[in-house]
Amino acid sequence: xxxxxxxxxxxxxxxxxxxxxxxxxxxxxxxxxxxxxxxxxxxxxxxxxxxxxxxxxxxxxxxxxxxxxxxxxxxxxxxxxxxxxxxxxxxxxxxxxxxxxxxxxxxxxxxxxxxxxxxxxxxxxxxxxxxxxxxxxxxxxxxxxxxxxxxxxxxxxxxxxxxxxxxxxxxxxxxxxxxxxxxxxxxxxxxxxxxxxxxxxxxxxxxxxxxxxxxxxxxxxxxxxxxxxxxxxxxxxxxxxxxxxxxxxxxxxxxxxxxxxxxxxxxxxxxxxxxxxxxxxxxxxxxxxxxxxxxxxxxxxxxxxxxxxxxxxxxxxxxxxxxxxxxxxxxxxxxxxxxxxxxxxxxxxxxxxxxxxxxxxxxxxxxxxxxxxxxxxxxxxxxxxxxxxxxxxxxxxxxxxxxxxxxxxxxxxxxxxxx
Numbered sequence: 452x453x454x455x456x457x458x459x460x461x462x463x464x465x466x467x468x469x470x471x472x473x474x475x476x477x478x479x480x481x482x483x484x485x486x487x488x489x490x491x492x493x494x495x496x497x498x499x500x501x502x503x504x505x506x507x508x509x510x511x512x513x514x515x516x517x518x519x520x521x522x523x524x525x526x527x528x529x530x531x532x533x534x535x536x537x538x539x540x541x542x543x544x545x546x547x548x549x550x551x552x553x554x555x556x557x558x559x560x561x562x563x564x565x566x567x568x569x570x571x572x573x574x575x576x577x578x579x580x581x582x583x584x585x586x587x588x589x590x591x592x593x594x595x596x597x598x599x600x601x602x603x604x605x606x607x608x609x610x611x612x613x614x615x616x617x618x619x620x621x622x623x624x625x626x627x628x629x630x631x632x633x634x635x636x637x638x639x640x641x642x643x644x645x646x647x648x649x650x651x652x653x654x655x656x657x658x659x660x661x662x663x664x665x666x667x668x669x670x671x672x673x674x675x676x677x678x679x680x681x682x683x684x685x686x687x688x689x690x691x692x693x694x695x696x697x698x699x700x701x702x703x704x705x706x707x708x709x710x711x712x713x714x715x716x717x718x719x720x721x722x723x724x725x726x727x728x729x730x731x732x733x734x735x736x737x738x739x740x741x742x743x744x745x746x747x748x749x750x751x752x753x754x755x756x757x758x759x760x761x762x763x764x765x766x767x768x769x770x771x772x773x774x775x776x777x778x779x780x781x782x783x784x785x786x787x788x789x790x791x792x793x794x795x796x797x798x799x800x801x802x803x804x805x806x807x808x809x810x811x812x813x814x815x816x817x818x819x820x821x822x823x824x825x826x827x828x829x830x831x832x833x834x835x836x837x838x839x840x841x842x843x844x845x846x847x848x849x850x851x852x853x854x855x856x857x858x859x860x861x862x863x864x865x866x867x868x869x870x
Contacts, residue, residue, distance in 0.1 A: 472587035472599075474650040476606040478542055479580040481643035483610025484617075485545040485636040486514065486573040487730075489552065489566065490703055491619030491723035494711060495628060496562070498718065504708060505834065506559060508827040511704055513563040515820045517570025518577075526578030526813025530806055534583040535652045537575060542647065545572035546640035549633040556629035572640075577607065578813035585800060585808065586653040600796035604737045608789065612730030615703065619723020628719075678802050678811050683748075688798050690855040691751045692815055694758050695791045697822025701765055701845070702729040702784040704826040706777050709841060713772055721774075728781040733789030740793045748859065750794030755856040757787035759849050766845035795819065 490511065497507045529537040548568030555561020584606065585599030586592075618632035625631050678684055707714075707722035714721035740750070761784035768776035795815055803811040832839050 471592055471651045472584045472602060474646050475538070475580050475583045475587065476602060478538070478643040478647045478650075479576045479584070479603070479606040480610035480613070481636070481639040482541055482545045482572050482576040482580075483607045484614030485549050485640060486569050486614070487611040487726070488549070488614040488618035488632050488636055489514075489569070491615050491707075491719060491726050492622050492629075492632070493704060494707060494718045494722045495622055496556075497708070498711070502559060505827065505830045508704065508830045510559065510562050510566060511700070512823050512827050514566035514570030514573070515823050517567040517572075518574040518820050519570075519817050521571045521574025522578045522813035522817045525575045525809075526582070527807070527810035529579040529582065529809045530654065533652055533654045534579055534586075534809075535650070538579045538583060539644070539647060541572045541575040541580070542640040542644040543572075544568055544575070546637045546644075548572060549636040549640065553630045553633035553637075574813075574816070577816045578809050580606075581796070581812050581816075582809035583650070583653060587651070592651070600793060600800050601737055601740055604789075604793045604796055605734060608730050608734045608737060608792070611699075612727055612734060615726030615730065616723050619719050619726065623717055623720040623723070678804070678807065679814055681802050683798065684802055684811075687748055687751050687859055688795055688802075688815060689818060690858045691754055691791050691795055692818035693821040694755070694852060694855065695788060695795060695819035695822060697825050697848075698758055698761055698784040698788040698791065699729060699733075700823050700825045701762070701848070702726075702781040702788070705829055705841070706765065706768060706780060708826075709769055710772060710774070710777050713774060725777065725781045728778055729785035729788065732782045732785035733792070736786050736789035737793045740790070748798075750790060750797060751859055752856065754787055754790035754794050755852055755859060757783065757790055758852040759856065761787045762845050762849035762852055766842045766849065769841040769845055792819070 493507050493511060496502050496510070497504060502510070525537045545568075548565045548571075551561060551565030551568060555565060581603035584603045588599040588602055614636065617635060621632045621635070622628040703722065703726040707718075707725050710721065711718050761780065764776075764780040764783045768780040796812070799811050799815050800808065829841065829844050832844065833841065
């Protein structure tokens with residue numbers, strides 16, 4: 452038998468309950484900072500570190516090896532045993548990941564290891580921290596329980612954008628380019644770990660004399676939410692999830708690599724600018740999400756429409772290779788990223804029950820991070836088939852996004868007919 456979970460809040464002296472979500476959001480932002488600070492430095496590692504384009508793109512993807520297990524294990528376990536014990540290690544792991552990256556600039560193995568630690572931290576932040584923010588954004592802490600998805604999405608996006616912008620700027624113009632940006636994140640992560648101890652727990656385990664189920668892979672497997680078979684999850688969430696970071700990776704990993712010669716005066720700073728534009732537009736879209744009418748399936752339809760346009764714009768930018776075209780593509784892809792993340796989280800919070808919110812959130816993020824394979828996949832395809840150009844591959848991406856849009860639209864029509 453499994454341990455029962457009480458949802459009675461813990462009162463923490465000195466913390467205003469209505470602002471409890473800010474503490475978790477700040478930690479999530481610091482961890483996301485560490486997760487994306489590596490991205491604008493891809494140009495540096497490619498040009499000065501002696502790594503091939505495929506190796507660098509694989510290093511970008513390496514932290515998914517940490518994210519996915521952390522999501523799939525940490526999310527369900529936090530539904531069962533509480534948010535605090537699963538989230539508290541996350542900023543410490545983020546600091547450790549940045550430390551390994553700082554000392555391992557000349558070793559692909561060390562860089563990959565640092566990325567994995569950053570991924571573990573980010574996986575916990577997304578699944579556990581996102582659920583914690585959602586719960587602290589509703590009763591009994593706040594009357595309006597509709598802000599959880601927006602706050603969780605904006606916390607991640609702010610961290611991704613700030614981390615990339617600061618890291619790229621420091622690596623381009625400050626001393627110790629392979630160390631200083633990571634040192635900044637270490638300080639932020641340690642501060643976040645200290646602040647996080649003040650956040651009120653929203654799910655506390657209550658044993659009632661019954662021993663908890665053993666921690667094993669079978670426990671985790673049995674904790675996977677049944678809602679993964681929900682029609683709305685399969686026909687709405689699954690088609691949009693991989694595009695969340697597929698759009699982001701295309702904008703701030705693939706396009707900057709193509710533009711290296713055109714931005715030769717400051718290639719690292721330009722890569723950082725592409726990250727900031729992508730994530731800045733995404734942050735703005737998430738902030739305006741409610742006003743744009745992004746709730747429900749409508750938000751997913753809007754997101755996929757933006758992604759079709761974004762991939763088509765990226766194909767144009769890859770063909771003309773101008774600074775302004777690349778920035779335009781980053782902006783449109785950023786809008787698609789922002790809406791896809793927000794609408795996906797809203798759908799998850801609509802489908803999930805109180806006992807499996809973090810678990811279902813973890814599965815959504817696990818699917819979304821499949822999109823980080825896009826840069827490595829495109830680099831591999833371009834090396835294997837010289838005739839397969841980046842404009843052609845982005846054009847195929849636009850068609851694939853359009854196909855996902857059709858799936859969502861037909862799924863909505865079918866569900867209305869059944870209802």
